[in-house]
Amino acid sequence: AQTVTQSQPEMSVQEAETVTLSCTYDTSESDYYLFWYKQPPSRQMILVIRQEAYKQQNATENRFSVNFQKAAKSFSLKISDSQLGDAAMYFCAYRSTGNQFYFGTGTSLTVIP
Amino acid sequence: KAGVTQTPRYLIKTRGQQVTLSCSPISGHRSVSWYQQTPGQGLQFLFEYFSETQRNKGNFPGRFSGRQFSNSRSEMNVSTLELGDSALYLCASSSLTGALNIQYFGAGTRLSVL
Numbered sequence: 001a002q003t004v005t006q007s008q009p010e011m012s013v014q015e016a017e018t019v020t021l022s023c024t025y026d027t028s029e030s031d032y033y034l035f036w037y038k039q040p041p042s043r044q045m046i047l048v049i050r051q052e053a054y055k056q057q058n059a060t061e062n063r064f065s066v067n068f069q070k071a072a073k074s075f076s077l078k079i080s081d082s083q084l085g086d087a088a089m090y091f092c093a094y095r096s097t098g099n100q101f102y103f104g105t106g107t108s109l110t111v112i113p
Numbered sequence: 114k115a116g117v118t119q120t121p122r123y124l125i126k127t128r129g130q131q132v133t134l135s136c137s138p139i140s141g142h143r144s145v146s147w148y149q150q151t152p153g154q155g156l157q158f159l160f161e162y163f164s165e166t167q168r169n170k171g172n173f174p175g176r177f178s179g180r181q182f183s184n185s186r187s188e189m190n191v192s193t194l195e196l197g198d199s200a201l202y203l204c205a206s207s208s209l210t211g212a213l214n215i216q217y218f219g220a221g222t223r224l225s226v227l
Contacts, residue, residue, distance in 0.1 A: 008153075033214075035215070037218075040177060043201065043220050043221050044218065044219075044220050045203065045205075045218035046218070047215055047216075047217075050215065091155065091156065092202070093216075095214065098169065099144070099161075099168075099169075099209060100158065100161065100169045101146065101158065101205075102158070103148070103155050103156035103157055103158075103215060104155060105154060105155035106155050
């Protein structure tokens with residue numbers, strides 16, 4: 001079974017600075033999708049960014065970008081110019097070819113004004 | 114387009130009781146997945162329904178069950194509640210169209226078992 005590991009339970013960043021959240025996964029599949037979800041204190045989980053495994057180019061969404069290292073099975077999220085509204089729990093997720101999602105245990109991000 | 118709606122938002126039950134949670138997916142979405150979220154455990158997959166059929170199932174005891182109706186709305190039932198069932202239960206819907214198969218989450222139901 002696939003597993004997703006987020007080794008940083010908590011992270012903090014100064015407002016306007018850059019922070020990187022780590023995620024590794026274990027799989028024997030070659031075709032899959034990876035996601036980062038954000039869960040603010042209001043609890044509504046929202047999609048931040050996604051990456052198709054067959055694409056070598058790293059995905060970017062405004063201030064959010066990923067560093068996808070397929071051979072290393074690593075999928076980190078970089079948040080640039082951090083804002084107070086970025087404070088949330090961030091979950092890394094893997095979607096298998098069978099359309100099943102696997103989530104990491106999350107990283108709680110604090111943004112310091 | 115309305116998002117994923119979960120009801121109720123909060124529930125308080127006692128051990129031994131049973132509970133039913135409801136999830137209305139985004140219009141047009143036929144896949145509904147359920148997750149249990151607890152501190153330190155992240156999201157644990159319960160099961161997924163597609164067109165009224167359970168397609169995937171996580172590693173939870175048989176006390177956890179679900180179903181999906183013809184309008185894609187889904188219910189999750191937990192029987193003989195235990196203290197350890199206290200958690201946030203999240204529902205997610207998706208359209209299952211390849212690269213666009215993104216899960217959209219509801220706000221969750223907070224279940225407290227006393």
